[in-house]
Structure formats: structure tokens, C-alpha cells
Amino acid sequence: MPNFAYSGFNPQGAVKGVITAKDKAAALADLKEKNITAKSLAVASPLSQNIKLRDPLPSGTDMSLLCSQLALMDRAGVNLLETMTSLLQTTANQKLKDALHDIRDGVSRGQEFPIALGRHPLIFDKSFVALVKAGIRTNTLSTTLDRVSTMYERNVKVTQEVRGALVQPAITIAIAIAVVILLSIMVIPQMQGMLEGLNVALPPLTKIILGFSAVVRGPIGLLLLAVIVAAVIFVQRYIKTDQGKTNFDKFVLRIPKIGDLVLLGSLSRVNRTLATLLSNGIAKNEAIGIAAEASGNRVLEDVLLLGRKSVERGDHLYTVLEAHPKLFPATITGMVRTGESKGELSEMLDRVSDFYERQVETDARNLTKYIEPFMIVFLGVIVGGLVLAVMLPLSEVIKNLST
Template sequence: MASFAWRGRNGRGEEVSGITEADADHAVADQLIAGGVSPVEIRPLRSIEQVPAGSEATTRPPWAALLARPVSGEEVLILTRQLHTLQKSGVPLLRSLAGLQASHDKPAMCDLLGDVRASLDQGRELSGALARHPRVFDGFYVAMVRVGEMTGRMPEVLRRLAEHTEFVLDTRARIRQALRYPAMVLGAIAVAMVVINLFVLPVFAQVFAGFKSELPLMTRLLLGSSAFMVRWWPLLVAALVAAVLMLRAWLATPDGRYRWDRLQLRLPLAGPIVRRATLARFARSYALAASSGVPIAQAMTVIAQTVDNRYIGARVEQMRDSIERGESISRCASAAGIFTPMVLQMIAVGEETGEMDTLMVEVADMYEREVDYAVKNLSSAIEPLLLLVIGSLVTVLALGVFLPLWNLGQAAMSH
């Protein structure tokens, strides 16, 4: 199937143009006449900016897909901004995707855009085409695009998505930067503990065996753990791999994901950050849906998918059910138990004044500022705990290894 550029005049005599994919030019003419357009010119499109969907994949060797890098979050951000600009300028979606596909030199992105174009040609909506790639576009992204399709405000939705994607990428970068040093230290400690248990403590065990005296409790514990690891280390490695696989399988189930998302909200340091970031998504999505005229019950259904947290999503669905029964939004939000008192007050004020969308934007901005502040202070909050862990391990090793030597020296001096 080839692409054809055409010009024609509609029933009012106005000149119109576009691009249509068909098997031949007469098929394009039949489509135009059936749509009430009199064709003036039909020509095959051979320019580089109209690459047929999936053609890039057919010209590459089969092993290229295995070596290709996946689409990154930064590339999704750039794609969203480009789509926003093109949609704002009135460029048709298929033409926009074709031009973006031709301008990309990364195979993974070309394949992605080609598949999206093919899905649109088959009659799918843009949200359905993006949902075919869950590793690239998460539930929040797809749900927001669906909101844009429902409301006809796709350029604004894409702009909001670009801002949100940039905020998420910046937050992740800050968290990685804050956790890089603690992760390196904890990794070095783990490697050191394995080396000590497998190679160092067995040597000390042979030395201590010649003391012919009872060893301290701490030393016996260390030598026992070392002997257990030396004897059963293949089983420990297999158990660790099995535990990781079982955890991933459990998280793939609805109940497992629900419990894991609820556990994330209760973690000491990361829990408040996850909660605020999730509620910022809720407020931003609600504001966009309310300003676009989407019914509240229908908006709540979409928002429950956009928050990307099964636990909070279930609470949003409970709010939707209560709203359908005729209860007020403020009462439903209070019963959900996920909002702070100040946010509940803002929801109540917005419901009374009819400015819910404006106040929810302020709630989203407030939560995002709190997330930014918490991420900046995350490193300073982790360092005391890290020092406590390192100090405890050093103390245990020092007492377990050097206490018998100290006792031996004391006994030699007494003799």
C-alpha cells in the first residue's frame, strides 16, 4: 500500500488537500468521490517525509532488533513536545507521525512510530495505538491522551504531558543522584561481607580452633554464619534468584501490585515522596478533565488509571462510586483518607465556588514543590542511617574478630 498526495474541491468549491494510503491512484479517487470531494490532482508520495509504516524494520538485519536500545524517557519527552507543536499548528496526525518517523535515526523510535501509524490506519484511536507499547507509554500517558481525545483538547493535553514527563524525569534524576552514594556504599559493604565470610573468617576459624578455650558469643555467631555461607553458598544464590523471580511474578498480579503500591506509601523516607507525586498526578488530571468539561464520574474513571498507583486508584474509584450516589466531592475525598487536611479544605472551597479546576492546579503545584523539596533533602536524610549501618557492621566485626585475640593477650600477660 502506497501513500498518495491529493488536491481537490469539496461540495462548497473550497480547495482541500491531504494524504491517503491506497493500492493505486484510482482507489484514492474512489475514496475522495465517495467523501464528496472532486479530485484535481493525485500523485504518489515519494519524499522522505512519508516513509511507509514499518519499512525501516524490513530493511534492517534480523539481529538489529536485539542490539537496538529501547526508547528512553528523554526521547518520549521530545516526541511529546514535537507532537504538541505539530498538533497546535494544525498538521494532521498521520502526517505528523510520518514526518517524525522520517526524521528519527534511532531504529526503536522508527519502529514505534511506524506501529502507531499502522494502528491509526486500522482505525484505532491514538490512545489505543500508544497502549500497545506499555514499556514506552505508561498508564498515565495513555489515559491523558484518551482525555484529550474525549475533550478535543489534544494540544493542551500534550503540553501538560510534556511538562509532567519533564517533571518525572527530573525527579528520577534527583533521586538517582541522591541514592548513588548510599547505593555504592551499601554495595561495597555487601561485597565486603561476602568476601569476609567466604575467605577471611575461615582463616580466623582455624586460628581460633587452636585456642582450646571457649570463644565469645559474637565470635561464635560470626564463625557460624561464615561456615553456613561457605557450605551452602550455591543454595543461597539459587534462593536469591528464586526470590527475585517470585517477587516479579507476584507484582504482576493485581493483588500483588495493590499490596506493593500500598507498601510504597508506608516506607519511612520514600513513602511521603511517592504519595505526594501520586496525588500531584491526581490533581493535575482532575484539573484538566474538569476544565475540559468531562463528567465527574467519567473523569474519576480515567484519573484512577492516571495515578499509576493501584492503592490510590482504588480510593479514587471509591470516590467515583460515592459521587454517583449523589455525595459531594469534599465528603468523598475526606472518606478516601489519602488527602491532607489543607487539600481537603481547598477541595471544599473549590466545590463551593465552582473553581475546582483552578484550585486543583494549585494543589498539583503544591505537591510538586513538596516533592522537589523532599528529593533535595533525601540524601541528607539517608546519610545518618547509612553511618549507623556502617558503624554497626564495623562494631560487630571488630568485636567478633579482635575480642578473642584480646582475651588471648590478656591470658598470656597473666601467665
């Protein structure tokens, strides 16, 4: 569907943005439903569409802050419309602000708050909507939002630990590859004439470096670049498919050290989400299904969905987890078994999540220490190889002159 750029005003003042609709009439109807009077409406230019698409989704920190503000205002007795208006003035993320605009307009028309939230699943996922609904039902919305804020905050911490451990080596490798390509294109060609004019037999290493430079600068280099770009695009699209996402997640979990860290991060999120849902009165089978989607890993999600079916049949969750010991260590299955038998599953899962958060932090530091020596050796081989490729012919010339 096309995007339409609009400008106009609502009861709060002037507004502008981009809206997606099947045609201009549908776009006007959507704007009217949001209580926006359009002054201008036209098909968005490619530039404005790209700007809209590049607006990032709110981070976990944004969501944690939003929950804290909602809880504070609910506890102070501020009505929901005033709360939403206040949040619009303090929210920096554009996509979150657009969603809050729409939610406020929906609530002002009599729409229930959880239903209005559910209109924006990319921002307010099933766990958020279910927890808000439970908080309203039990008249504990502020307490529930405080728990959700804590959940987002801790999930952000775990995600940052995992990413921090993986990003550093990736950046190092990318810089090394970029340096090699730049040297091959800009520096080595200038040295090639000098090296070939020394009137000495070039050593194999120097020939390899010069040959690599010639390949990179020639049509074969362009062909390789095109193949790499095509492969990256194919992999990105493949990962977006259900089967591709599953296979990619399986592959990541098989990578030594890295797979263990990713699994720990996913388990921490699952346990924290499930504990928060259960402690707010969400039915176990529904909570397991929501936590499965929050895992961020299709392999874990599939197993947890099997666990939900088992619970719906009247069985225990731990029986399914025990059948997959590579994904769910004995620590988790034992705590889940104890929690289910004593009716304290949410408390047990909170403890497990705390344990895995500490484990993620420790393993992330250890992974960095584990990878650093390999990065140093990798860079040393590249730099040392280039230096030797130049110095070996020069040393041969000096040797000939001395004799």
C-alpha cells in the same frame, strides 16, 4: 504467541525487527497492514527475543520531548504524516520508534490519530489518548500537547525525587551485604587457621563470625540462597496479581517516612493529571477514572474509582475523599471542595499539585538526612564487628606474651 524476526522494506527504506503473532501467516498479514514488505521472516531466536524484551519503554522525558515536538510541528502547520516521519528520525527509544512506525502507517491508511495511539497503551496511556482526542475536537491540539509535555516533565521530577531518596539507602544496604558475603567467602576462611592457631580461647564474637562464614560457604548457605531467590521470584509474581499489587501498595504506605513520601508523589501525579484532563474539557467522571490509573498506587486508585462512581451519581468528589483522611489530607479535600463549588476544580488541583511537588522535594531531602545516620551506624557495626573479631584474639595473645 511466538515472536518472528523479520527484515524487509517500507516506503521509507529498509526495516527489521521482531513481531508477535500466532503463526507465520498472521505475522505476514500484520507486516502487510503496516506497509512492510518482508524479505525474510522466521521464528525469532532466544537471543533476538531477549533483546526485544529488554528494550525499555520510553521515559517520561522521552514523552515530554515527543509532545513538545508534536506541538511545535502542529503549530507550524506541518501535516501529521510528515510530523511522524520527522519524529522517527529523531526518536532514540526503540519501542517508541516502533510505535510511531505503526501509528504513521495507521494514519496513512485513514485511521484516526487517537485510535492509532490507542493501539499502544503501554506507551500512550488513556490520559494521553483522551487529551489528544480533546485537543483535536476543540482545535487546540498544540496547546494541549504543551500541557501534556509539562505534565510529563513535572511527573518525572517528582518520580526522580522519590526514587533518589529511596535508592541511596537501598544501594548502601546492598553493598554492605555484598561486602559481608565476600569477606565471609574469601577473607575470613584464610584468617580462620591463623586465629585458631593462636592457642587462645576465641571470644564469642570471633566464634560467631567464623560460624557465619562456615554457614555461608557450606550447603546451608546454598540452601538459604535458593530460598531467597525463590522468595524474590514469588514476591515479584505475587505483586503482578491484583491482590498482590494492592497488598504491596498498602505495605509501602505503612512504612514510616517512606510511605509518606510515596503517597505525596502519587498525590502530586493524580492532581496534575486530573487538572490537565479537566482543563482540556474531559468530563469529570472520565478524568477521575484516568487519573486513578495514573496514580501508580492501587490503594489511591480504588478510592478514586469510588469517587468516580459518586460523581456519576451526581455527588461531589470531595465527599469520598473526606472519608479517607489518611490518604487525602485536609489540604486536598478543602481545595477540591472549593474548586467544585466555584467551578474551578482544575485550577485548584494545579495549585495543590504545585504545593505537593515542593513538599516532595523537601521531604526527599529530609528523608535522606533521616536515613544517613542509620546507614552510618549499620556500616560501622559491620566493619567494627569484623575488625573486633580479628583484634580480640590478637590482643589476648599480646596480653599473654607480656605477662
